[in-house]
Amino acid sequence: MNKCKNMLMYRENGQWIYWGILFFLCLGSLIFVNYNYSFYDRPIAQVIEISDERQVEVTDGSQNHDTVYTQSLVATIKNGEEKGQQLELTNEYSDSRAYHPKLSKGDDVFVSIEQTNTDKLVGSMLDMKRDQALLIVAWIFIFVLLAVGRKQGLFAMISLVVNALIIAYALELYIDTSNISLLFIMSGAVIVMTILSLLFVSGFQEQTYAAIISTLLGTFMLLFITVLVLWLTDEQGLRFEEMAFLSRPPQAIFMAGVLVGALGAVMDIGVSMASSLFSLYEKNNEISIKDLRESGIEIGKDIMGTMTNILFFAYVSGTIPSLLLYLMNDASLGFTLSMNLSLELTRALAGGIGIVLTIPIGLYTTILFIHRKQVKS
């Protein structure tokens, strides 16, 4: 009893140390980004005064009304050779703030310094310094995930970081060796990420292997079907111009994106099928294949609707600002939709196909594993 209590105390102490370390890391990193100006090569200035602000009403060709403000600002340069000197800046923003933001006192901005002939420097604003805000939200993310999920929250974050690193490494590899196709490299990355993530979630056991096999089969089936449909229909209706900013052939990059984008959802289905069927088997070792199949289909029916929905909104929502831009510039609805949504909808539909396919694949793969166990025993 006493020993138990001691262990509990120890655990509580451990928790305190753990939260304490996190808290100091958080504080330290926040202080760091607040004073990290010297780590940047581009000049950064901090707004200290808004000396003048003028406003003009404008109406564009499509009868949209807006107000454009021109701010004259005084800022102090925070890094580089001119550090400490004052700089005059102008910034133009509109009420809709569709491009430049409204600046206020204390904001950090990246600037270009244009003249150095007189004692006063003149510059123009390039972009905001956003690392601070990003870091704050990242810490909120970390604390919320740890507070709610504890160990599972930590695991979710570790797998996020690991997978992001694998993808970054794969891209690096692609850019350095431009003769290997991106789809090929990403397929390799998909295999590595699936195995790592699923082992991480449920450890070395039969149901993990079943989940890994069904995820990989599902993902590559989805890739195969999508490539086949794109080839058969000659990519009709797909607007690859949307990706025109790339200096590379967009098709391959798009397909790699489809593959990676659907992977999370397909993994989710693979895990759900394997773990729920295995738990049925553990409750009743003699369970018949027919019963397993029926329960599996029921589980699949329940998850496929919501899973396709998740993917759909994750992809399509990002286009809202461009949809608005096109529509308010009097582009027709049909043109607006096909220009902005064709690729996103393809992604969502391809992902949906992957999700639905993985249900029977997961079902039969898991049944195979369970059957093997039943025969053995």
Place this chain on the structure above:
Amino acid sequence: MNTLVVLAIVLLLLMAAIGGKKGVRSFVALFVNFFVLLVAVLIMTDPYADPIVLTLIACAIISCVTLFFINEVNSKTKTAFISTLVTTVLMLLFIFIVTEQSMIHGFGEEEVEEQTIYSYYLGIDFVKIAASVIIMSTIGAITDEAIAVSSPMFEIHKHNPSISRKALFLAGMRIGKDLLGTNANTLFFAFFGGYLALLIRYKDLEYTLGEIVNTKIFSAEMMTILCGGIGVALIIPITAWITAYVLTRR
């Protein structure tokens, strides 16, 4: 034939073959949701319509469709619906502050350079629209998690009606925690897949890490990932609490 039409037909056939009636309903729900999103966007073009209010209404309808149409109207889906609404309101407030502070609203340099023929003086508030984009990207995941947490809690209560509110809440938290990892993963990969092209562009143009982190588009996408993660975590205690409260009222 149009690629999208063929893909949609393939999806419909697969859903019908595997999911039967429920599969067809799921497919129809996708289209209804798409239509809701589109109508919301069309109304947003009116400068007098508030994008935040519109987003809230759209999210409510979308989660209604997902919960009540694909599943059915019962006490499980109703509690899931209320939990989704509460979480959406909280997240919208948080995201609005985040977008305003980090100034990730509007279009990035890359996008503006590309579409120079368009006017950007549109008279609608892009700060609010940025917030609406982030919450809309995660509404699917939030709704899914709400029903996944509340439904087994009802089962637990059915098998053990005398369970205390606190024990029920903790059971809900445990269920939610197990889902957190895979659900967050689904969202993360979906976003990664969408951002691949952008990352390749940054690498091709040899941006330094410092430059990438501060660009508008990259930080907006990081914020979407982070807020998505916060959303799928936050829905767990909210659903667990609301469901525990509803079940042990009296």
